[in-house]
Amino acid sequence: MKLTKERIVDAGMTVFAEVGYQNLSMRQVADRLGAHAGSLYYHVRGKDELLALMADRVCRQAYDAGTETLAALPPTATWPDRIEAQATALRLSIKQHPGGAQLLAESPGRLSTGALALMERLLRTLLDAGVPAEHCGIAADALLSHVTGFVLQEQNQPSSPPPVTAEQYAELCERFPLVMGDLIPRISQDEKFARSLRLLYAGFAALSWSPRLADR
Amino acid sequence: MKLTKERIVDAGMTVFAEVGYQNLSMRQVADRLGAHAGSLYYHVRGKDELLALMADRVCRQAYDAGTETLAALPPTATWPDRIEAQATALRLSIKQHPGGAQLLAESPGRLSTGALALMERLLRTLLDAGVPAEHCGIAADALLSHVTGFVLQEQNQPSSPPPVTAEQYAELCERFPLVMGDLIPRISQDEKFARSLRLLYAGFAALSWSPRLADR
DNA sequence: CTCGTTTTCCAACACTGTTCGAAAACTGTG
């Protein structure tokens, strides 16, 4: 079948879902299409452009997933509920592909229309929530980079933590008592994500109640 | 001179500062040491371990820079000042190397002692600021990932934005009025960073005043 | 010196992204 930019991105997404970000190669994408690697370069300027297109598609998926989640919300939902719906939709969309956070991290974020759509809806939600207009941009930016940052460290966490001897462990506890102590709660990533979001809500709420707070 | 793990990391850091994260190769690091690439593998398990060691060193530099900045603070400094000092020190340390944020992003963060030291001091500052203990872990985690996320998008921003036709620009303005409008303030990255930090402060303050806020 | 260990070299291997000229496929025209 004929080769197209769209079909190349499609194949790129499936290969991406299978082998992850680190092992994605042009040759594998070409193989999936029954073509040779060099042929891709007639439709795509290079791997960078392909990655950028794929990042945009992830954003689109996150946007669509967000509209579904928002639609399922009861009419009594508050604005933190609506923000959380969008944030978790974005997080789940990124987590669908191994290394998905790195894909979003390394592509220049604000250019793709998918990212713009995510941003636009978030800004609207914040405005409706009562956040002053002059702080909405910062707030939405912070929230988006927070989600990608969270998934980044979530996906990079080693599945099996390296074994430490009792001696090393004791030294760590002495040097870093707070970190090794009970300040770091042993909760699931989902709950951790939800609580970090509520932390941001608190900031948004403080901004909407007394806008002067963020101006120093 | 003899080859050592420390010397390899040293060479890696200088090459890293010159060519950036994307173009860092084992052969360049070996060349800088007057050695051959294969020799590195006697001291280092692979490129991954070298990158992890380098990430740890960046964290150490950020920690040391933070102690200096904190020491230069007047005694009248408030806790937001002390947090901002640590956050900006971390940001500047990451920005010193091109692609430094990606280095931190791709290395499993919580394992290195440098990252632990950063975390420990941040936790202490938050505790002193009055943030309830059960929220300190989340808060510190959110702040660290916020800084790396911010520098990530800061370093990936294209220096010269691609030219858009007036027609495309008009369509963008119609589809994304909030994003293209004046909600996104045209301020420097420094000021943007400072304001996003104040947004997090507001969240911390809300937590320390009424801890129930973040529990729903 | 000599043995044994630690360290370095060097040539390979299997990959990667990318380029380029030639071959093929397709399109519209006489």
Place this chain on the structure above:
DNA sequence: CACAGTTTTCGAACAGTGTTGGAAAACGAG
């Protein structure tokens, strides 16, 4: 259909990557 022109694909090549393993050198102790 045949021909010319364009669009698309191929296939081989290039320079570079991380990594490995056996040979060679350097080193320290007896």
